[in-house]
Amino acid sequence: MTPLPVRIAGTGVHLPPDVVTNRRLAETLDTSDEWIVHRTGIRERRWLAPDLATSDMCVAAALPALTSAGCTARDVDAIIVATYTYDQPLPSTALIVKEALGAFRALTFDITQAACANGVQALFLGSLLVETGAAERVLVIAADCASRVTDPEDRTTRVFFGDAAGAVVLTRATAPGAGLLGWDFGAELSYDVEIPAGGSRRPTGATTFADRRHYLKMNGRTVWDTATRCLPDSVLNATAQAGLTVDEVSHFFLHQANLNIVRAAMDKLGVPRDRAPITVDRLGNTGSAGVFTVLHKGFSEGLVRPGDVFVASAIGAGFQWGTLCFKV
Known part of the structure; x- marks a missing residue:
């Protein structure tokens, strides 16, 4: 495209x-x-x-x-x-x-x-x-x-x-062929990651506070299963739309949820793990910011060069996920 x-x-x-x-x-x-x-x-x-x-x-x-x-x-x-x-x-x-x-x-x-x-x-x-x-x-x-x-x-x-x-x-972008080459987004409704209280269904009150329903709840096993399935598939879909294979991608800026999830996603893609920069080890899961922390690492340290292809991919509660494939 x-x-x-x-x-x-x-x-x-x-x-x-x-x-x-x-x-x-x-x-x-x-x-x-x-x-x-x-x-x-x-x-x-x-x-x-x-x-x-x-x-x-x-x-x-x-x-x-x-x-x-x-x-x-x-x-x-x-x-x-x-x-x-x-x-x-x-x-x-x-x-x-x-x-x-x-x-x-x-x-x-x-x-x-x-x-x-x-x-x-x-x-x-x-x-x-x-x-x-x-x-x-x-x-x-x-x-x-x-x-x-x-x-x-x-x-x-x-x-x-x-x-x-x-x-x-x-x-x-002004460089020939540079820009957003492809993308993929998907979703599956799930309550396995949620903040139950604070909205119109369960307004915050004494009961929800006492039950700790205003805090984040997470089913770790479901997160693992969904992330390790959907992240690699989304990357494959986005790169295919771009007319590329994952072997042609220089950098994988993946959601920093868990080091083991990042490694599992890279292994499923069949790509060397060192193409995915890591910040989760010293920052934890920083939510919306996770992909941006590794993007910054790649750009600020001069790892991303003209002509390189990179993907930015994340999955969040909902579940919702997405991948963007760029050429520099």
Whole structure:
């Protein structure tokens, strides 16, 4: 297919300074460093300070992304914020970020309910805005503060997640053949990853609070089975749409849910594991931001070169998943 002429012009990441090691978690949970590393590959993660919110991380990640792209907030035509841990139900987190940055002419969009797949959906929307000419520069920010929605008493979720934000600036690609070559999205309704309370079905109240229903609930076995099936299949579908095989892909920027899931996905694809950069070991599962942390690693460290093909792929609660295939 003809590429959508879109490129990543700059990237940025923000990591809260509070480093939470496995041993620190083991002080209050029935777990150990050895158990967590064996099951997840995670050694530490970051937690946001109590007086800050997701929008603060968004702004902190956006600034270096704009600098990397050689532009300012006033040059941005649209801001898309991908998060399931928004500052509050209303107003829009993207609008809060817009005001904080001074991006006065930017349209604002929030993508919220695909959880860890929010970021890939936001990149797709941003690419379409650039391709149609509706925006010349789109600032896409993915951030989550999972420490606020995981139960401090539940080792099933508490050990997996961390807080972080990542940002990219999308602009029009000019290199011949460069751009978004293909994509794939899918979904299967499931309640195996959910936050049961806080919406119109179960409004937050004394009972839901006492039952801890406002915290994230996760069936780890179902997550493993779905992720190791759907992520590789989605990558194959997106690369096939692009007219490529996975052997022609230089970089696999995969959702950083769990080191074992990333390895299993790469093994199923039959691709060397070293083509998939890793941040989950030191950041944990950072939700919407996960793919952005490895994108930033690839671009900021000069690993991604002109002519390279890369995929960005994630799966989140719902279940919803998606893959984008780009050529630089």
